[in-house]
Amino acid sequence: xxxxxxxxxDLIKVxxxxxxxxxxxxxLSIVGIRSFNSTSNIGGRGLEFEHNRFLNVLxxxxxxxxxxxxxxxMQLSWHNKVPYVAPSKVADDxxxxxxxxxxxxxxxxxxxxxxxxxxxxxxxxxxxxGWPIIDTxxxxxCAQLWAQLLANNVQELNIAVDYQSDDHVCRYYSNNKAxxxxxxxxxxxxxxxxxx
Numbered sequence: 001x002x003x004x005x006x007x008x009x010d011l012i013k014v015x016x017x018x019x020x021x022x023x024x025x026x027x028l029s030i031v032g033i034r035s036f037n038s039t040s041n042i043g044g045r046g047l048e049f050e051h052n053r054f055l056n057v058l059x060x061x062x063x064x065x066x067x068x069x070x071x072x073x074m075q076l077s078w079h080n081k082v083p084y085v086a087p088s089k090v091a092d093d094x095x096x097x098x099x100x101x102x103x104x105x106x107x108x109x110x111x112x113x114x115x116x117x118x119x120x121x122x123x124x125x126x127x128x129x130g131w132p133i134i135d136t137x138x139x140x141x142c143a144q145l146w147a148q149l150l151a152n153n154v155q156e157l158n159i160a161v162d163y164q165s166d167d168h169v170c171r172y173y174s175n176n177k178a179x180x181x182x183x184x185x186x187x188x189x190x191x192x193x194x195x196x
């Protein structure tokens with residue numbers, strides 16, 4: 001009789017563990033399904049972030065256009081980070097050549113050193129109202145404008161580009177159909193998020 005009770009207790013413990021494992025697996029699957037369904041919005045959130053950057057860059061370009069006397073073309077200078085560029089040292093007459101060499105050697109040892117380089121060939125055309133416009137009225141012109149303004153490539157961000165010639169609008173789409181539209185004549189930017 002005692003061995004029967006022990007066997008029943010062991011069986012109840014095993015059933016309890018099985019039920020606990022099943023409950024944990026069900027909870028993990030629910031969390032997994034919810035997170036999988038939310039990954040479709042990640043592309044839209046990336047485009048939403050780019051939308052804010054796009055608005056800020058447009059405002060900076062227009063204010064630079066106003067301050068520069070309203071030119072038809074303007075050079076945009078974006079800073080690029082590079083891992084190591086030898087800094088230009090101004091020779092100090094008070095330092096001997098050994099201490100200058102030590103200073104340069106110490107700078108080369110520093111792996112975290114970043115130098116700002118200014119781009120020199122980023123010219124953008126502007127409308128009479130000071131809004132950036134495309135050089136060619138096609139998809140490549142819209143993609144080039146994105147690269148000029150935001151200093152990144154639409155292919156790297158998985159963004160599709162469309163040009164509507166009748167409205168003079170560049171449209172940028174993410175994978176989940178969130179879109180950013182830039183009206184070239186007015187500088188108006190419209191961001192639409194899908195309801196998935």
